[in-house]
Amino acid sequence: MHQHLQWLGPLLGMSLILSTPALAKSPDHEKLIGTWATQGYGAQVLITRCEDAGELLCGQITWLWTDRDADGQLLTDKQNPTAHLRDRPLIGTPIFRNFARLRDGHWQGDGMYNPEDGNIYAASLRPRADGTLDVTGCVLGIFCQTQIWRRPHSVCPATTAQAMQD
Numbered sequence: 001m002h003q004h005l006q007w008l009g010p011l012l013g014m015s016l017i018l019s020t021p022a023l024a025k026s027p028d029h030e031k032l033i034g035t036w037a038t039q040g041y042g043a044q045v046l047i048t049r050c051e052d053a054g055e056l057l058c059g060q061i062t063w064l065w066t067d068r069d070a071d072g073q074l075l076t077d078k079q080n081p082t083a084h085l086r087d088r089p090l091i092g093t094p095i096f097r098n099f100a101r102l103r104d105g106h107w108q109g110d111g112m113y114n115p116e117d118g119n120i121y122a123a124s125l126r127p128r129a130d131g132t133l134d135v136t137g138c139v140l141g142i143f144c145q146t147q148i149w150r151r152p153h154s155v156c157p158a159t160t161a162q163a164m165q166d
Contacts, residue, residue: 031127032057032107037155038135039147041065050097057099057107057125061091061115079118090115099125112137 036045044063050056067075075090099109112123121137138144
């Protein structure tokens with residue numbers, strides 16, 4: 001029986017190689033860095049290299065369509081499961097970190113934080129040829145939803161031009 005399982009070792013080795021981050025800098029790396037408008041333009045997320053993490057990418061909220069509640073108070077991370085973080089403003093909140101490029105062109109990391117419910121979801125990023133970004137979040141690895149993020153200037157060029165003048 002042992003001889004019949006000899007193929008299992010090389011197969012497992014190949015699956016590990018294919019699922020590990022690529023070590024070489026990819027052209028996708030620079031394509032992802034910068035500001036992205038979320039689907040529906042409710043927020044903007046800045047993707048940068050993580051501090052002291054080489055080619056890994058991190059993202060944080062930098063702008064919200066509505067950044068204040070009905071009383072005029074800044075929106076805070078009130079759904080955060082960590083009590084001392086619930087008073088931090090949503091603008092500046094990190095939503096993902098340590099995303100590395102996989103050999104298939106997707107980027108995966110420590111998950112994506114959703115400040116609307118305080119949960120962290122398995123997530124991946126995939127740049128598309130048209131300059132947009134697929135952002136996929138999954139629950140239990142089977143219930144997934146993909147959003148298409150765009151560069152803010154492609155969503156609302158006049159607003160971006162005005163912001164650059166101010």
